[in-house]
Amino acid sequence: MGRFEKIIGQDYRMMKVFDLIDAVADSRATVLITGESGTGKSLIAHAIHDRSDRRDKPFVEVSCGALPEMLLESELFGHVRGAFTDAVVDREGKFAAADGGTIFLDEISTASPGLQYKLLRVLQERAFEPVGSNRTKTVDVRVIVASNRDLWRDVESEHFRRDLYYRVNVVNVELPPLRERAGDIELLAEYFLRRYERENNRTIPGFTDECLAAMRSYPWPGNVRELANCVERAVVLCRGGRIDLIDLPPSITAAIHSDPSAGLVGATTAAPAIGHLQTATSVATRPLAEALAEPEKRIIMAALAANGGHRQATAHALGINRCTLYKKMKKYGLL
Numbered sequence: 001m002g003r004f005e006k007i008i009g010q011d012y013r014m015m016k017v018f019d020l021i022d023a024v025a026d027s028r029a030t031v032l033i034t035g036e037s038g039t040g041k042s043l044i045a046h047a048i049h050d051r052s053d054r055r056d057k058p059f060v061e062v063s064c065g066a067l068p069e070m071l072l073e074s075e076l077f078g079h080v081r082g083a084f085t086d087a088v089v090d091r092e093g094k095f096a097a098a099d100g101g102t103i104f105l106d107e108i109s110t111a112s113p114g115l116q117y118k119l120l121r122v123l124q125e126r127a128f129e130p131v132g133s134n135r136t137k138t139v140d141v142r143v144i145v146a147s148n149r150d151l152w153r154d155v156e157s158e159h160f161r162r163d164l165y166y167r168v169n170v171v172n173v174e175l176p177p178l179r180e181r182a183g184d185i186e187l188l189a190e191y192f193l194r195r196y197e198r199e200n201n202r203t204i205p206g207f208t209d210e211c212l213a214a215m216r217s218y219p220w221p222g223n224v225r226e227l228a229n230c231v232e233r234a235v236v237l238c239r240g241g242r243i244d245l246i247d248l249p250p251s252i253t254a255a256i257h258s259d260p261s262a263g264l265v266g267a268t269t270a271a272p273a274i275g276h277l278q279t280a281t282s283v284a285t286r287p288l289a290e291a292l293a294e295p296e297k298r299i300i301m302a303a304l305a306a307n308g309g310h311r312q313a314t315a316h317a318l319g320i321n322r323c324t325l326y327k328k329m330k331k332y333g334l335l
Helices: 012-024 041-050 069-077 113-125 151-156 162-168 182-199 209-217 223-237 250-258 274-283 288-306 311-318 322-331
Strands: 031-034 059-063 102-106 142-147 171-174
Touching (some): 041 059, 041 142
Parallel strands (some): 059 102
């Protein structure tokens, strides 16, 4: 388990994330958290706040993609009575509510051009006007933003302000997708099992080996959130003994059955099981190098996780030299 109570992970990439959290927590620097949906960006924002000197002040979270532009502007900056049709009383916004603490703006890429300008001003001057008011308010707020999109691409396509990009991207915390931290899958599955076991008043000893192998092989497009939902479902449906393949969602078992190379990464150790090579006959329609690339990548990722990211130890475990390991890591985007 990681050194943060609610963030589970021992993968070397997560260790780098934990180091960044410790490094930026007490600063006032704006943090941009990037990563696919379901990777835990909100947890990272909470962790930064909880380890900062603002921990006793408010933590306010806003999902920018959940509201239309006018309502989002009012949500962030507040409004005065009569500012628009439904504004029957003055209302304080989230920035004012977070004064002295931290505000977390999720899905920042969805903000409109007009709202982006106002956010830029808040970041530069810590000042804003409520909707419908000419009175300027100032706040002392730590700003953390998150995006599951590549903001730089949005800058290049002129959907996101370049000056705002540089303001929010002071420190970038990049969360890896779950498929790239395969060594953490079993750890996370066990964590969610105990959590949902308690919530559902169940007693389940664990997972079968076949179930764990399938979970390690599945690419988890929904990341940690999908894994959590999968385990919760399994806890509810399990009718005795350990959680087995039959308790997993059909989407997972179907994906495993449709990818004959997936079984190559069933073991937690770096070495592939010889028995799994029987699947080779079913991938004859694909070039051998292509068929073996994904399992090789996963094996390397699992070995790195098992050795805490230490390359020399990983190379030794895999029976290759460090130079070869480096080339393969570069090939598979693991650097």
